[in-house]
Amino acid sequence: MKSIFAVKRGFRRAILTGGALGLFGICLATQAVAGMFTVTPVRIYMAPKDRATAITVTNDGDEQLVMQADLYEWKQKPDGQDDLTLTEDLFLSPPIIKLAPNSRQVVRLAMMQAPMQGRELTYRMIVREIPEARPPKEGSLVQIALAFSMPVFITPPGAKGKLDCTVARAATDTVKAVCENTGTAHMHPVALILTNSSGDRIAGEDSGAYILPDIKRSFDLKRKEGKIPAGKAMLVVSFANGTSQSYDVSIAE
Numbered sequence: 001m002k003s004i005f006a007v008k009r010g011f012r013r014a015i016l017t018g019g020a021l022g023l024f025g026i027c028l029a030t031q032a033v034a035g036m037f038t039v040t041p042v043r044i045y046m047a048p049k050d051r052a053t054a055i056t057v058t059n060d061g062d063e064q065l066v067m068q069a070d071l072y073e074w075k076q077k078p079d080g081q082d083d084l085t086l087t088e089d090l091f092l093s094p095p096i097i098k099l100a101p102n103s104r105q106v107v108r109l110a111m112m113q114a115p116m117q118g119r120e121l122t123y124r125m126i127v128r129e130i131p132e133a134r135p136p137k138e139g140s141l142v143q144i145a146l147a148f149s150m151p152v153f154i155t156p157p158g159a160k161g162k163l164d165c166t167v168a169r170a171a172t173d174t175v176k177a178v179c180e181n182t183g184t185a186h187m188h189p190v191a192l193i194l195t196n197s198s199g200d201r202i203a204g205e206d207s208g209a210y211i212l213p214d215i216k217r218s219f220d221l222k223r224k225e226g227k228i229p230a231g232k233a234m235l236v237v238s239f240a241n242g243t244s245q246s247y248d249v250s251i252a253e
Contacts (some may be wrong), residue, residue, distance in 0.1 A: 036060040037067065037099070037146070039127055044109065044152040052110040052240045055092075057127065059099035066130045069107070072150065074122040080209065080217040082124075089113055090123055090152065097127075111154065120159045120185035122212055123152040151210065153186060161187035163211065165235055167194070167249045173223045175203065175251060177235060180216040187211045188240040194221050194249075195234045202228055 038058045046053055059065045069092045072084035091110050099105055109125065128147040162183030170176040175194060181187045189211070193204040203221040211217050228251060235247040 004070075020060075037065055037129070037148075039148055039150060041244060042150060044125070044150060046111070046152070046154045047139075048154065048156050050115055051104045052108045055107050055109055055125075056104055057097055057099065058104040059101060060103045064101060065097075065099045067095065067099070067127055068130055069125055070213055071152075072124045072126065074124045074212075076210075076212045076215045078216070080215055084124060085122065089121070090125075092125065109152070117156055118158055118184060120156070120213065122186060123154075123156040124152045125152055136193050155185055159183075159185040160215070161185045161211075163187045163189070163237065163245065165192075165237060165247050165249075167221075167233075167235055167247075167251065168189070169228070169230075169252050170220060172227045175201075175221050175228055177205075177217060177219045177221055179211060179219070179237070181211040181213050184213055186213070189237050190240050191238040192221060193236045193238075194228070195236060196229070197232055197234075199234075202233065 002082045002086050036059075038060060040056050040058075044053060044055070047126045057067065071087055071090045071092065073089065075085075077083050080102040089112055091112055093110065097105055097107060126147055126149045160182055160183050161181050163179050165177055165179040167175045167177045169172075176197050177192050179187075179189065179192075187210070189207050189209065191204065196202055203223040204217050205221045207219060209217055209219075230251050230253045233249050233251055235249050236244055237247070238244045
């Protein structure tokens, strides 16, 4: 339930921000129009034996919504930037979703081919509102299409992520943590914290970044109190699954 609420809250922010951007320079009296919907689960995990899985889409608004889902093979460039390519490896039924006000629908995501052995396959499903399918209200000149991107992981038995991290000073008050996934499945760090030998926090950075296999990403950890002292320290990386991993590091002058 917590994840669903977070998605709703994110959509509300998107409506307000998108409306402000769309209205800029047009007219203060113009109104922006956007629907509200939630998708659960927000992350999809499948095994090769799972030929299909169920996804629930809910219309939280008072008007009919029409949405379309597109499926992409999800890779990352060497610098960690996402690289999406339309794929037919997966199929969503139905691909066009029509929802009456305050209603929900269960759709099914199916695999069209068996994944390779020993290595995780990664995709993204992007659910987009089709605003043209909903007549605009009187006085509304701007319609905003909301979209939600969901990661899809198909993980065979034995596939695991393995994260190796190092740190180097980037500035007086900042160190750069470089983490590389040398495993065969994704890693999802949510926080990186640098501590001293006594376990006291020196610097830290929250992260929502996924690191796919063979990908390296960097994170800047800045200390608000000023200089990061030189010497031995520990980098603690916390992951979305509730686990953590620690690395002994050394900070140069």
